[in-house]
Amino acid sequence: MKPAASTESRPRRLPFLQGVLPINPAQLPHDIIAGITLAALGIPEVMGYTKISGTPTVTGLYTILLPLIAFAVLGASRQLVVAADSATAAILAGELTAVASLGSPEYVGLTSTVALTVAVMLVIARVFRLGFLADFLSRSALIGFLTGVGVQVAAGELSGLIGLPKQGHGPIMQIVSAFERIPVAHLATTALSFAVLAVIIGCKRFVPRAPGALIAVIGSILASGFFNFAGRGIAVTGEVPGGLPTLFLPHLPVDDINQVLATAASCFIVIIAQSAATARAYANRYNEKGDDNADLIGLAAANAAAAFTGTFVVNGSPTKTEMVDDAGGRTQIAHLTTAVIVLLVLLFLTRPLSLLPAAVLSAIVFMIGVKLIDVKGMAELFRMQKDELVVALLTAGVVVFVDVMHGILAAVVLSLIAHARHSYRLHTHVLTRNPAGHWVPHRVEPNLYAVPGIVVYRFEADLFYANTGRFTEEVLTLVNEADQVLRWVVIDASVINNIDYTGGKALIQVGEELDRRGVGIAAVALPTGVRSEIERYKALRARGAHREIFATVDAAIDALHNVAPTTSAASPDETKKPG
Structure with missing residues (x-):
């Protein structure tokens, strides 16, 4: 068990930099190392999320630059990492394609508009102290929702693993389409995908602390440049813009306002529930006092920063928070360190990223989807609370067979129904x-x-x-x-x-x-x-x-x-x- 840090002697904290101050000199080296670790593991991951969200690769890097800094300055949690997230990325891709083509300039602009709308919603939630809304999405419904998203994400990358374009509407048809087209798969791309999966899984299995995804990214970039993958029919990322992101105010097309509001509301619910649950878990682990309402301001600032830099919605990430914690990070200094490394990548290392094979990102995203499928959580529900397993399975089913937004609604409604049943089924x-x-x-x-x-x-x-x-x-x-x-x-x-x-x-x-x-x-x-x-x-x-x-x-x-x-x-x- 990790040692608990008592907060009794901690002085009254300022309304900003709560996740940074006070600085413990003895802890500082550990936070810096954890920040380097987060950059190594997180950069390939956020680039992968752009395949889910349907935005340019560089926008993934933007999610761990200014948004990360904004939350570190204005958020309350000392551990929560705020960056791109698979669930909110899937919501964007599932909802905004109703009004704009995936990857088009109009679509990319709408993702930033949604981020700004989410920021406004989070500020309103803070004004009215609505942090308690996180309690209305039960853990079982969240397990089901993320499992459904995992199935959707993994299914969407099967075609990319074998070098073919995605076909079919919905995860089931995408899985069927991928298997039907295996005879015409691009062999070199398929071999590369399996090699990347072997590296990621092998590192996780035998060398857990090794950044398997980063090793695969660096290795594939070197191989791509040396063997000219693009000339051999293996698709690569292409040009990745370097330098700092351009600041601008997202435009809201009046005709699309209803779709933007509905998409933002779905993201808002996921952010409220997932961020609060993650921040509370780590605050409890280290005997620190959490503040859901103060974190709302940090999350609002992070999403506003995302909107103004042309990227998409950011969320409290359980996986990245665990990465930092496992590496010894205990404050937002780790996250500021990550932001500095990302800045260096944007300034000096975007040219090599243009050689990155698209299949590598497909493999990384596929593994992200597989990790979201919470078999362990489902098994635990089966053993301990079978009625809540039904809630989880129904929520997952709605996400897989309908869409993510209705999955969110199902998660909330089923959580409330489960609460009412427990209250009604009295002793x-x-x-x-x-x-x-x-x-x-x-x-x-x-x-x-x-x-x-x-x-x-x-x-x-x-x-x-x-x-x-x-x-x-x-x-x-x-x-x-x-x-x-x-x-x-x-x-x-x-x-x-x-x-x-x-x-x-x-x-x-x-x-x-x-x-x-x-x-x-x-x-x-x-x-x-x-x-x-x-x-x-x-x-x-x-x-x-x-x-x-x-x-x-x-x-x-x-x-x-x-x-x-x-x-x-x-x-x-x-x-x-x-x-």
Whole structure:
């Protein structure tokens, strides 16, 4: 386990450079090395993401230049790496092709417009403190969503691996098309692709710290220049513009505004959920206080920087964050180091990138897609929570068979449905005493008495509109099917934290029904729970009826075991007779 860094002695942080300050001289060399590692691993990866997003190769480098610096200056997380991401890249390619051809100048311009729109949405989210929205995309739905994206990304690169153009709409047709055309595959390109995959997988398997993708990129560039791959029919990247990116304000075509807003909203949801989850995980790992709302400003600045430099949406990246953490980086200084290296590449090393074979990027992107397919997460859901496995599989299915944007909607809706099901599928019990005098819970059945004439019914969830029917039904069943004269029903509400309007009305109606049967109703509720809500609804106050609120089940039984419902007896914590 990695050591936790206590934050108790840390001075109050400024509203900027929170991920950088205070600088620990002992940690500084580790951060610099981690930044170099991130550059080595991340540069080939972000270049690969441009194949997913349908933008020029150099735009991938732009995502880890100014956006990385912007988040380091204005973000709160000390660990989160903000850069190009496969999920948001896939959203762009899946949605913007409805209004512009993939890779066209209009399309590339729209990707920057979406990034600026996302930045505005993130600022609005910060103003209204909407960081909590990250909680509404469940982990199971996120596993399914990223798995679906992984299938989509990997399937889209199969044709590129064998040197053929992509054909077919959707991942399934792309897979079928690639396999049908294997007999006409370009053999040299196919051999190169398999060699790159062997290097990446081999490094991961035998030398985990070796930058397999970078080795493959450098090796293929050298081989491309020496053997003239372009002259032998192996497609290469072509000219990559050097120098600093040009700053400009993205244009918003009025005719495309609806598509831009829908695409930006999908990216916004993924960014909120994925960035917050990643930042929280690493803050918890090192016992640091996270700030979702402050990170929103950093993410907004990063996406604005992306928009103004002509690149696409950036997001908190779990894979790159883990790269830095595994290399010993603990602050945003590592990310600033990466930005410096990327700047040097843009100024002096873009010419060699023009020799990079396209199949190498296809192989890198294919491996990115394969890594996103979370078989381990799915297996864990199968073992631990099968109903949430269904949520993950449905979300993945929508991404694969429909599109990414609807996959996002499915992830959010299914997360909310799963939450509602967990709230609705509550636990209820009837309590009885065992010979030792301890309370024992039983499934809800008639004729289980705490003492003769008294039933204790425990409701173990908030009482709200969706479960009041079950509450009413079970209480009345206990009364109607009793095999002896029932005098009291004690509702154990000690674990209820909220009663909504429908729940309050249901409690009143149950009391009235029990009055008609000559049965009293009492409650066990704590001052820190819903006692004030019960009293506010006057659910236990009725003319001619004696009802009480007790602090414990024992207090209720002791006070009521010899009391008839229509008589008066003061409860241990009541000083006045109920009115």
